[in-house]
Amino acid sequence: MIEAEALKPVGFFAELEPGDDGRPHLAVCRGGMNWKTAEAVAAYLEKGAGVVDVMGVTIDPLDEGTAISGGPSLVSDGVWVWRVDLSYFVRKYGVSLPADFVMHALEDGPMPPQASIASRYEEALKAAGWSP
Template sequence: MRILPAFTEIDSADAERFEQISLREQIGQLDDSLREPLAQYLEGSQMLMSAGNIIDPLGVEKGPVVPFGFSTDGEWAWPTYWAYFVREYGVSAPDDFMEHVKSRGFVPTDLTDEQAQQAADGIQKALYG
């Protein structure tokens, strides 16, 4: 299971287990024409866990508007906040993930219950050994 990086600006109890990148450094790096298709892919994939919403570290005045949890397409997994930051700020994902999503035509995969469980197990193994 490959996992998108976490953002250094987001506090999380498990943050040290993830590769981390700066959210601020990624702003505006995504071609505008890819914002909505990528955000829809990220949102439309299987949610494995939801822990409510957190505050946008770049817009604290908005309140808790950022989804917090974990999603997957069966091959990759990511913190659910990726879709929000892609749509809101044009944050770019790593090139290998972008190629993966483009190869799927920006269409999320519907996972069976068994595939979703395998993905959850893969994330658990990747993060906790």
């Protein structure tokens, strides 16, 4: 049996996660992606399959009047894992993300079935830096 590679975390910003363990900051990453690319990447992010649902909101630390419902929830494409609110930050602020993820997203391949991703719950928690 071939074991799947570990999920790779993307877009976990210091302002959105408890404790600053060297994660990138939104304000520093802001404007790091051109708007055409940002729109394509955000659209890809929105196609991710749910892995962990969190009943909560994210308050945009750069615009505290904006709340993103379900923002801390985790989604994945079977290779990468990210928070639901990442598409918002990419689209609104053009935040920079790792080049290998951007290339992956721009290739826009098909997402794996929901069931194959949902079974990776504990792995997604670990990749996000959350305790399983």
